[in-house]
Amino acid sequence: MEAIRNVAIAGASGALGSPIFEALLKSGHFNVTVLTRHSSEAKFPDSVKVIRVDYTSVPELTEALAGQHAVVSVLTTSAMETQIPLIEASVKAGVRRFLPSEFCANIGNPKAGSLPVYHSKVQLHDVVRQKAAENPNFTYSLIRNGPFLDWSLAFGFFINLKGGETPLYDGGDRPFSTTTLATIGQAVVEVLRHPDETKNRAVFVQDLVTTQNEMLAIAQKVKPEITWTTKNVSTAEMEDMAQQKYASGSMDLVASVGFFCRSVYAEGYGGEFKEVDNDLLGIPLKSKADLEVLIKDVLENAN
Secondary structure (H helix, E strand, C coil): CCCCCEEEEECCCCCCHHHHHHHHHHHCCCEEEEEEECCCCCCCCCCCEEEEECCCCHHHHHHHCCCCCEEEECCCHHHHHHHHHHHHHHHHHCCCEEECCCCECCCCCHHHHCCHHHHHHHHHHHHHHHHHHHCCCCEEEEEECCCEHHHHHHCCCCCCCCCEEEEEECCCCCCEEEECHHHHHHHHHHHHHCCCCCCCEEEECCCEEECHHHHHHHHHHHCCCCCEEEEEECHHHHHHHHHHHHHCCCCCHHHHHHHHHHHHHCCCCCCCCCCCCHHHHCCCCCCHHHHHHHHHHHHHHHC
């Protein structure tokens, strides 16, 4: 496949979109165009081309994507359905590589993929695979990275930052893969730089594999003045709760977190990636010392 040079990104101002956008710019390998809603107030550098679009309009999107080699979608989970017109427009515009807004757990694992919180992503896979099968010049890559390491630390997803009671999911000893936002941005860059090797498949990346108990031990080491107590929480019970909420139409954050925890911490859900593409992408793994620095920084900013 010819080198990818022109890249359009949708969702460039979000929590994950911003570091991906920055990585694309800083790499120096791409001409980056930002797609944004007509109503968006997000600001971007004057040097970057910004095209305001209606994500429901295939003709408008097709015009916006003229000349683009790749599209990176970092649209939020609540906007998953808007990617369908974006995919259709990408095909019509001759885009060669599409990266849907995946960036999550290993939802190729049947157990994880069956969780309702991931259904929209799985359905999108069906669409993008079908389009690739029907249009040989259109290809895709699915990036899977586990929970966002720095973001999840800062929001207390792994441990309670302020001390006191902290939940240990299924005992807290289940290893899981996790990746910082910056590394995910670098992964996007390298996937686009390796179009043949990453064609029409899932690409796995991680900074490290750890456990909740390991993180808690590091937190206790770097902040001995904070006292933590632990409470075992069953991810099976969390999934049951989340299923009931979804069934009643209450698709709130509590329910979503129940499903997320199941996919990350439960046995058999693929939370620890068995094979990763770090070597292909030239992305080194982080050390336990690096993890300690991250945890120390987050704890110092939180307390």
